[in-house]
Amino acid sequence: MGDFTTEKLYTRGSDLTDLLINAATDDDAFAALTDIHMTGDDPIEFKSYSYEQNVYLPLIARCYNDVCDVRLLEALNDYEERPCIVYRVSKPGHAQAVADLLKAIEAAPERLLPDLRREMEKILESSSKFLPAASDTSFMAGKHRETHAHLEQSVADFSLTGDVLRTLLEVSPEGGFYPGDGPLAVEELGEAHAPRCNLIGALGYSFGFLKTLASVYREAEAHGLRVLHLQVYGT
Known part of the structure; x- marks a missing residue:
């Protein structure tokens, strides 16, 4: 799992920051950012996690669709068709969205x-x-x-x-x-x-995947940052 949660991202200058911001809505910027992930030539640091068979993410999303944030719901549903979730974050509050989903599962x-x-x-x-x-x-x-x-x-x-x-x-x-x-x-x-x-x-x-998403957002919030783009690779 790759994530942009270290301060390196925010000291790279305006070009990368603009790329991240535009990746939320622009396909060309998104493709360029994906290339950074895939080539490994960029010095951005990654955290590594291994996942197998996150096949029940869409099921979880369906069962809690009344409390699941719409963008998070779309991302979890997409996993059924694609080997990675591309979660284009374009607004604040997603850390709370994941936390709310986990609380809903725990409660019911x-x-x-x-x-x-x-x-x-x-x-x-x-x-x-x-x-x-x-x-x-x-x-x-x-x-x-x-x-x-x-x-x-x-x-x-x-x-x-x-x-x-x-x-x-x-x-x-x-x-x-x-x-x-x-x-x-x-x-x-x-x-x-x-x-x-x-x-x-x-x-x-x-x-475990949802718990990890929550921790990524918590880390960003603890540093006063917002995750603008999160790409998760599955196997």
């Missing part, structure tokens, strides 16, 4: 439950389409059938609750993590409520 995580159940049903449906024939006795076929059975059980005994999701929000770390390498608390929640399914882990990545 149960709003996510119907959509998460549908997600599990979709995962099961997809697994069913590729279920190997009974005559296939290969190792991989056996693992597929075993995983499918776990998915069927998870959907039938859907055990996610608001309290479980609140705990997941609490233990999901800022900065993200790789599948299978997350905090033990996240792994345990996944094993307890959606074994052999990456739903809990992926949702945890998304929670």
Whole structure:
């Protein structure tokens, strides 16, 4: 994840500052700024975070669209179609927008439950389409059938609750993590409520992503600065 939160940005002179300001609305300025990100030739400092499968950002945005800032909502929805979020910030208040969204999730995580159940049903449906024939006795076929059975059980005994999701929000770390390498608390929640399914882990990545956005904005505000352009790369 790249961000322009260090003072280097603000001592580079008017050219870069103008580029940042214009990138909020002008495609040419935006393209030039993207080039700075991609080439790595510019001495602007970056913070690095790793993210995997922020696929539930659009789901979160849908479930809290009544409290989610319109521009933030658009950015989170865009992630479904693009491997990076390009968040063109053209007004103050976005730090509060992210904070408000996190507070809304913490206050009423149960709003996510119907959509998460549908997600599990979709995962099961997809697994069913590729279920190997009974005559296939290969190792991989056996693992597929075993995983499918776990998915069927998870959907039938859907055990996610608001309290479980609140705990997941609490233990999901800022900065993200790789599948299978997350905090033990996240792994345990996944094993307890959606074994052999990456739903809990992926949702945890998304929670961590939002926490990181919040920290970027807090850092800018602490220095009396405003984030004019934030570009987030996913994998």
